[in-house]
Amino acid sequence: METRNHLWSPAPKDLMVADNEVHVWRAQLELPPSQVQRLSGILTDDELDRANRFFFEKDRQRFIAARGTLRSILSRYVTIYPGHLRFYYNPYGKPFLAPEFSSYLLNFNLSHSGSMALYAVTRNMEIGIDVERIRSDFEYEDIAKRFFSANEVDILSTIPTEKKLEAFYNCWTRKEAYIKAHGKGLALPLDSFEVSFAPWQPPMVLLPGDEPQERSLWHYWT
Numbered sequence: 001m002e003t004r005n006h007l008w009s010p011a012p013k014d015l016m017v018a019d020n021e022v023h024v025w026r027a028q029l030e031l032p033p034s035q036v037q038r039l040s041g042i043l044t045d046d047e048l049d050r051a052n053r054f055f056f057e058k059d060r061q062r063f064i065a066a067r068g069t070l071r072s073i074l075s076r077y078v079t080i081y082p083g084h085l086r087f088y089y090n091p092y093g094k095p096f097l098a099p100e101f102s103s104y105l106l107n108f109n110l111s112h113s114g115s116m117a118l119y120a121v122t123r124n125m126e127i128g129i130d131v132e133r134i135r136s137d138f139e140y141e142d143i144a145k146r147f148f149s150a151n152e153v154d155i156l157s158t159i160p161t162e163k164k165l166e167a168f169y170n171c172w173t174r175k176e177a178y179i180k181a182h183g184k185g186l187a188l189p190l191d192s193f194e195v196s197f198a199p200w201q202p203p204m205v206l207l208p209g210d211e212p213q214e215r216s217l218w219h220y221w222t
Contacts, residue, residue, distance in 0.1 A: 015076045017077065019123055022221065036064050036065060042081075074121070106123060109128050128177040128180030128181030141164075147175075158198075
């Protein structure tokens with residue numbers, strides 16, 4: 001795991017992701033109508049159908065922005081028009097590039113919360129990313145009891161009140177990133193594994209009965 005001070009920089013013109021490297025992109029999803037319209041022009045019919053299933057116009061436009069931005073980002077790595085990219089999906093719905101792009105060995109993942117989206121791109125490695133807007137107006141300790149392991153709930157209860165909400169989100173986002181890296185979503189129950197999340201712990205995934213070498217296969221960047 002690595003913790004870094006994030007200084008966001010414009011992307012270079014020529015993009016190449018090296019082995020053992022992760023590129024993280026940040027995007028704003030609340031865009032002017034003209035930009036949403038432009039991005040909708042590079043989506044496929046099935047993506048537009050998904051967008052139109054949203055009840056609220058704001059959610060529809062955010063989906064178009066998120067999906068169009070994903071296409072725009074990936075097209076810079078494979079040097080192809082964004083609208084010509086094709087995606088396949090695993091049995092749990094995680095997208096990946098179609099076989100004709102397999103020579104690039106690209107893996108990617110995306111997450112959005114509110115108007116913010118994050119995208120992670122890597123090469124020949126599984127990747128998961130999660131972003132959450134921090135809110136305090138909900139019973140997060142009850143949610144922890146429902147989704148976290150019993151040990152994680154106990155640890156959360158020992159954390160000082162002023163640090164508890166942050167610790168909850170640390171746990172939640174690290175769990176989400178892990179199940180997304182596996183590509184199984186919530187088919188992999190959140191309480192079937194543990195993550196470290198207390199302020200005094202370095203972030204890592206803790207698998208039932210795991211060996212140190214198995215744990216070393218996974219790394220967190222926060």
